[in-house]
Amino acid sequence: MTAAIIDGKAIAATLRGKVAGEVARLKRDHGVTPGLAVVLVGNDPASEVYVRSKSKAVVEAGMAPCDFKLPATASEQEVLALVARLNADPAVSGILVQLPLPPQIDSQKVIAAIDPMKDVDGFHPVNVGRLSIGLPALAPCTPTGCVMLAKSARSSLAGLEAVVIGRSNIVGKPVAQLLLAENATVTIAHSKTRDLPDLCRRADILIAAIGKPELVRGDWLKPGATVIDVGINRVAGEGGKSKIVGDVAFDEARNVAGAITPVPGGVGPMTIACLLLNTVRAACALNKLQAPSV
Secondary structure: OOOEEHHHHHHHHHHHHHHHHHHHHHHHOOOOEEEEEEEEEEOHHHHHHHHHHHHHHHHHHEEEEEEEOOOOOHHHHHHHHHHHHHHOOOOOOOOEEEEOOOOOOHHHHHHHOOOOOHHHOOOOHHHHHHHHOOOOOOHHHHHHHHHHHHHHHOOOOOOOEEEEOOOOOOOOHHHHHHHOOOOOOOEEOOOOOOOHHHHHOOOOOOOOOOOOOOOEEEEOOOOOEEEOOOEEEEOOOHOOOEEEEEOOOOHHHHHOOOOOOOOOOOOHHHHHHHHHHHHHHHHHHHHHOOOOOO
């Protein structure tokens, strides 16, 4: 058996096209232009690259970008004051404060200060709570993308056994809630889990999000399983050059799984696409309009 490759780039491109169509509809029918404000504090190179990618995607979708860059020495009060201004700005549909923040700033305090209706990252306690009890919420982008990718390989997730490796607030916990909403039976595994390989072998759907390169081996998988690899790990490659690998040993896993995401080119492109979707959903909610069905 050779697994079908789940093409995250293609699925994300399709989603971005649908989002652009929704943006055009909002402009044409309601005079509403969704706007995304991205706040970057400091000079982290990876964050700067990611923010540029987000801003480019926002423009391509027809939305209004609104980028703010503060120095690494910015105080917590300065960041909170900026968030308060963005909360009050009717032109801003979504607010994203790029993490990590410098050590003098309490990330949780900043996240909690964002208007939950503009929290397009889905990290605010209100959105976390609504997601946990099954109410409509802005859900985190990467978990949303993971479930979309899984559903591209399986028409229904209902009744399937899902194992999530990783319990972070950003991926592990919210993706488990989203899988429960799809009526899957969900187990969350982590660094203290006993007999992890045996647990993984039960999974019809395996979400690997633990940040350990190629931890999941081919013989950990149930034949035909759908594998969604969230990991992005830089390791030494041939000739001293580095390469990017996931949390799953891809070459082994593709001989056992039924479908699998590659790294790169799997989950990554979906994160920005789902951010755009959340921004449109936020714009609709703020303007009391029907949300897009995508």
